[in-house]
Amino acid sequence: MLENLINVKNVSKKFRLYHEKRTTLYESITGSINRNPHYETLQVLDNVSFNVKKGESFGIVGRNGSGKTTLLRILSHIYQPDNGSVETNGTVIPVLALGLGFHPELTAIKNIYQSSILLGISKNEITEKIDDIIKFAGLEKFADTKIKNFSSGMSMRLAFATAVQVDPAVLLLDEVIAVGDINFQKKCLEVMMNFKKRGKSIVLVSHNPFDVERLCDRAMFLKDGRIESIGNVAKVLGSYENYMGKLKK
Amino acid sequence: MTTIREEMWKARGILFNFAITDLKIRYKNSVLGILWSVVEPLLMLGVLFVVFSTMFKTEIENFPIYLLLGLITYNFYKNGTNIALVSLSNRSSLITQIYFPRSIPAISSCVTASIMLIVELAILGIFMVVLEFTPPITIIYLIPIYFLGFVFIIGISLALSVLNVKFKDIGFIWGIVLHAGFFLTPIVYQFDFLPEYVQNILMLSPVVQLVTMTHHVAMYGTLPPINSILYTISSIFIILGIGYLIFRKYQARIVEEM
Numbered sequence: 001m002l003e004n005l006i007n008v009k010n011v012s013k014k015f016r017l018y019h020e021k022r023t024t025l026y027e028s029i030t031g032s033i034n035r036n037p038h039y040e041t042l043q044v045l046d047n048v049s050f051n052v053k054k055g056e057s058f059g060i061v062g063r064n065g066s067g068k069t070t071l072l073r074i075l076s077h078i079y080q081p082d083n084g085s086v087e088t089n090g091t092v093i094p095v096l097a098l099g100l101g102f103h104p105e106l107t108a109i110k111n112i113y114q115s116s117i118l119l120g121i122s123k124n125e126i127t128e129k130i131d132d133i134i135k136f137a138g139l140e141k142f143a144d145t146k147i148k149n150f151s152s153g154m155s156m157r158l159a160f161a162t163a164v165q166v167d168p169a170v171l172l173l174d175e176v177i178a179v180g181d182i183n184f185q186k187k188c189l190e191v192m193m194n195f196k197k198r199g200k201s202i203v204l205v206s207h208n209p210f211d212v213e214r215l216c217d218r219a220m221f222l223k224d225g226r227i228e229s230i231g232n233v234a235k236v237l238g239s240y241e242n243y244m245g246k247l248k249k
Numbered sequence: 250m251t252t253i254r255e256e257m258w259k260a261r262g263i264l265f266n267f268a269i270t271d272l273k274i275r276y277k278n279s280v281l282g283i284l285w286s287v288v289e290p291l292l293m294l295g296v297l298f299v300v301f302s303t304m305f306k307t308e309i310e311n312f313p314i315y316l317l318l319g320l321i322t323y324n325f326y327k328n329g330t331n332i333a334l335v336s337l338s339n340r341s342s343l344i345t346q347i348y349f350p351r352s353i354p355a356i357s358s359c360v361t362a363s364i365m366l367i368v369e370l371a372i373l374g375i376f377m378v379v380l381e382f383t384p385p386i387t388i389i390y391l392i393p394i395y396f397l398g399f400v401f402i403i404g405i406s407l408a409l410s411v412l413n414v415k416f417k418d419i420g421f422i423w424g425i426v427l428h429a430g431f432f433l434t435p436i437v438y439q440f441d442f443l444p445e446y447v448q449n450i451l452m453l454s455p456v457v458q459l460v461t462m463t464h465h466v467a468m469y470g471t472l473p474p475i476n477s478i479l480y481t482i483s484s485i486f487i488i489l490g491i492g493y494l495i496f497r498k499y500q501a502r503i504v505e506e507m
Contacts, residue, residue, distance in 0.1 A: 024417055025418050073504075076347075078344070078345060078348050080501050094347070099342070101343035101344070102342070103343070105274050106274075113266070114266055117262045117263055122262065123262065
């Protein structure tokens, strides 16, 4: 029962911050003759270790740029960590703040197909579920509208609805709840509770301490890529609020 | 082992999905829609056919068929690599949000080009009927020749797709290479017109080899010389290997460049 669905060990990730980004061959050739360093490295994640158990929901808080989204991308294998290891058990689906990789020129329905196939379900399965997805997202009128004409809230709803229907073992949510209106937020919370009951795990990134308190069993506070505190939700949120309060002054 | 198999199984659906989407997006917002995939090459080939068969006097036997065959074959390589070139960079939103094997867009571009090739070959068939040209039985050898061509463009496409994310000028360079390649390949002329030392240099190009082979089997009913076949196969697999190595070197960090 207490099987770990996610095991993160000593993960570190550096990014290159280019001062003058070399994107053309010419710049790359002249740049290699001119030996001045043209980038500095930014340690986005520094020796991060944690695990998420089956049926558990895990909250991550931290200010902007503290490495939360990078961590989610590493968990979903989009980025490779420089050091350390990430083990995941079962499908892990990220719903990042930008959607689910939707193509602006395709309609809602075609995008559901494309994303779900990428996430590993067969075409027939999606055809069975497609009405539920559209209904859950509340987009019955817009099923044949191109995504480029969607508002950011609408595409977020569509992304969340699609990810939930794929029914992954772990759902990674990045600031998802904040985007929808109140009714949709309520629906999201219901679904997430249900998800937990069925022994699935959720990793939730949020700026709203209230959401983390309500939903999460454990939490982690990331500060400049390091774990500042981890474990009990109230304790983690306490240190997070304390830190943010200090910043204000 | 199971994860590799699972990944390949997953990839199969994506491959097909991308190939179809590429075709559909190519003709988005058009009145004729997907019909353009037939009309476009038909008109294109028609124009070139009229221009070259009326304005230029040539001694090549069955010149219209010769021309169309060369054009279609060259188009296959051109389309495949051109679509692959932007296949990763145009999908930046997808790649930064969902994980899938990074080689899929390049390979699916070659599948798209193959679908376009089949349409164009059907049009060639129509021209053959209209011009009362009966192809020799050796025309069935076009299948292995185009299969070799498919392997060839996969090698190029894998490299181009990652390089174009890193260096934006690859697109311009590749456009010029394709232009030059068109005139360095016997499509609008016959190889015998060239001085022999030029021929010897050009024969190093697998594209020249492949186009010459299609002329052999689809028009003259002859088989290409065995050493030419061996050379083409080995050069294509070397290109595939190099393309894969370039791809492997860059693919892990490609998301961070998006």
